[in-house]
Amino acid sequence: MGATTGIGALSLIHCFSKSHTLSFASFRTLPRLTCSFSSSINFNISFAPSKSKPKPKLNPDLDPQPDVISEPDGPLLIPWIVRGEDGNLKLQSEPPPSLLKAIATAQTGTRKDSNQSKTTAATSKPQKNRATAPPQHSKAARRFYNQNIKESSGARLSKVLAASGVASRRSCEELIFEGKVTVNGSVCTTPQTRVDPAKDVIYVNGNRLPKRQPQKVYLALNKPKGYICSSGENESKSVISLFDDFLKTWGKKHPGVPTPRLFTVGRLDVATTGLIIVTNDGDFAQKLSHPSSNLSKEYIATVDGSIYKRHLIAISEGTTIEGVHCVPDAVELLPRQADMQRARIRIVVHEGRKHEVRELVKCAGLEIHSLKRVRIGGFRLPPDLG
CATH class of the missing domain: 3.30.70.580 (Pseudouridine synthase I, catalytic domain, N-terminal subdomain)
Incomplete structure (x- = not known):
């Protein structure tokens, strides 16, 4: 009976193998990940030790002191499993560059947004104008500056008097110092006092100054x-x-x-x-x-005698006047005209020192017969006068 059962089982297996033949070619081979027990040797990395469970506090009087745990020799590194360019997985000790770049971009964007929000908040805040109280002066200061005159507006008293045709600026200052000028009924001896002829009453030697300025x-x-x-x-x-x-x-x-x-x-x-x-x-x-305006001035010098090249060179080299070496900007011999017997030289200077053109011509060995200025900067005499 047992033999018959065994023969039946073998025949059943034989029939199954004939009808369902398994082909190993139909299975796809999967890539294998090789692991090593010594990962620190193969990948040159080290792993952080596992966190130890907190131990209960020991009584220093009853319990012995615990052993001091020594720190690892090298730095603790975190392993990263990444897929390389060949498609295989590998283990490395640093994060992939793409991840580092994404983190840096995110941090930069966050900083820019925060800076923009701060700038917007600062500009959106309304500026409050603080009202400043007028300064309080002592009695001596009020007497000195004549508080009945508004010093913050108007012009200097000496300048107003000179512009009104009273006298020159220096002469007006002397009149003020002598006490001959009154402002709003008070004698003013300070030329720097600010006045407004349209509002203030000004008298000079008993004569009223007109309100309207020329x-x-x-x-x-x-x-x-x-x-x-x-x-x-x-x-x-x-x-x-x-x-x-x-x-x-x-x-x-x-x-x-x-x-x-x-x-x-x-x-x-x-x-x-x-x-x-x-x-x-x-x-x-x-x-x-x-x-500082550096305006050029043009002169026409009419000289006696003949003019040669050496004379023009000597004038162009300049001369020393009052300890300063003065050099002209331009020197030119003008063509002789039929109605003029003497030669003429065009000389352009910009310093304008006293008798500068006459000294330049004199040091060149020439004698000036007449000297005429025809231009100051952009102002020029008409051709019939120049």
């Missing part, structure tokens, strides 16, 4: 020979005296407006002719005559 006047004059450019000297004629007729008719043309006090911008000596600017605008005169 308008700015700018004149170009072809100065003749024999006139000086200063109105304070009496030994010769003044350039300002040439405008007497113009100033006399000022009241008829401009009723209610004080007559302007004219003065020259710069100077020309008595023997020199040509262009000179006349105005009553002190700020304009200061800007035009100050050395």
Whole structure:
């Protein structure tokens, strides 16, 4: 009976093997991951020891002291399993570069967003204008600065007097120091006091200063020979005296407006002719005559005798005037005209020192017959006058 059962089982297995043949070729081979018990040797990494469970506190009097656990020799590294370029998995001690780049990008974006939010918050905050109280001065300060005058507005008292035609700036300061000027009923002895002629009542030697200031006047004059450019000297004629007729008719043309006090911008000596600017605008005169403006001035020098090349070279090399070596910007021999017997030289300078052109020609061995200025910066005499 048992033999019969065994023969039946064998025949059943034989029939199953014939009808269901297994083909190993149909199975796909899977890649194998080789592991090693000594990973620190193969991959040159070390693993952090597992966290030990917290031990109960020991009583130093009853229990012995625990042994000190020594730290690992090398740095503790975390293993990273990544897929390489060949498609196989590998174990390395550093995170992949793509992960590091993504983390850095995320951190940078977060910083930019926080900075933008801070900037927006700072700009969106309304600025509160704090009202500042006017400064309180002592009684002595109020007496000194004449508190009945608003010092924050207006112009200097000496400048207002000079612009109104009272006198020159220096003469007006002397009048103020002498106590001959009153402002709003009080004697003012400080030329720096700020006043407004339209609001303040100003008296000079008992005469009321007009509220309206004269308008700015700018004149170009072809100065003749024999006139000086200063109105304070009496030994010769003044350039300002040439405008007497113009100033006399000022009241008829401009009723209610004080007559302007004219003065020259710069100077020309008595023997020199040509262009000179006349105005009553002190700020304009200061800007035009100050050395920082660096304006060039053009002269035509008529000389006696013949002019050779060595003379032009000597003039162009310059000369020393008052301890400063002065060199002209340009030197040119002008063509001789039929109606002129003498030679002419065009000389351009920018420093404008006293008698500079005359000294340049004199040091070159020439003698000037006449000297004429034809240009100051962008201002030039008309061709028929130059």
